Amino acid sequence: MTAPAIWQDVEFGSYGADLPLWVELADAAGGPVLELGAGAGRVALHLAGHGHEVIAVEHDPELAAELEREAERRGITLSVIGGDLASAGELQLPARPALAIGPLHLIQIVDTAARAPLLARLRELLIPGGTAALTLVDESTLLSAGAASSQILPDMRELDGWVYSSEPLWVQVGDRALTIRRLRERVSPDGEMERAVHDEILHRVDPETLEREAEEAGLQPAGRRQISSGADEADSIVVLLESPR
DSSP states (O other): OOHHHHHHHHHHTTOOTTHHHHHHHHHHHOSOEEEESOTTSHHHHHHHHTTOOEEEEESOHHHHHHHHHHHHHHTOOOEEEEOOGGGGGGOOOSSOOSEEEEOTTHHHHSOHHHHHHHHHHHHHHSOTTOEEEEEEEOGGGHHHHHHHHTTSOOEEEEETTEEEEEEEEEEEEOSSEEEEEEEEEEEOTTSOEEEEEEEEEEEOOOHHHHHHHHHHTTOEEEEEEEEOOOTTSOOEEEEEEEOOO
């Protein structure tokens, strides 16, 4: 595994609170599923393993390659497309999806100015009546999750004798962005330690704003779903949007 895939697996590999919802939505869609920002395949592999046709878009070539390797190792068939979400107009897919998903607050990683083009491109890509499901941080649960974070253990994984650890330190709520800081450590088989601070930046957007932007792009709000992540993490709100029939 490459370094990006390792850290993604350490920090998100064990997260599964959202998986039942993605399976439910994919079952209801009854057609190809497009995952935006698929990473090393936490969700894409799960859906493909449940028999769904999956198109996984990932801009990082190392993560995309890891996803392809893992799919081959498991004997799972899916399509992996290299593409940058900020250049959504350049996405060329093998089939029109019935469902497009953005797990783990993917839409908040996209720069604010790039959201409108991405939403417009989703309208073009989806089949008539297709659904986009985009996940946002439920900021109302950040305070309780922050209080619990001081009591939780770091996420850890051992690989080829190396021990990887990622400890959440704090979440800073700014006017326009959330900054999530983690302390990443890895210990070699000889006991040597490397430490680095990693910041993840999420652009702040509430469900009402996202729905308004989606309407301007030609998508219709189609409800919301809540994902409870437990006491240690903030919950998520999934905004559902429908393409014109």
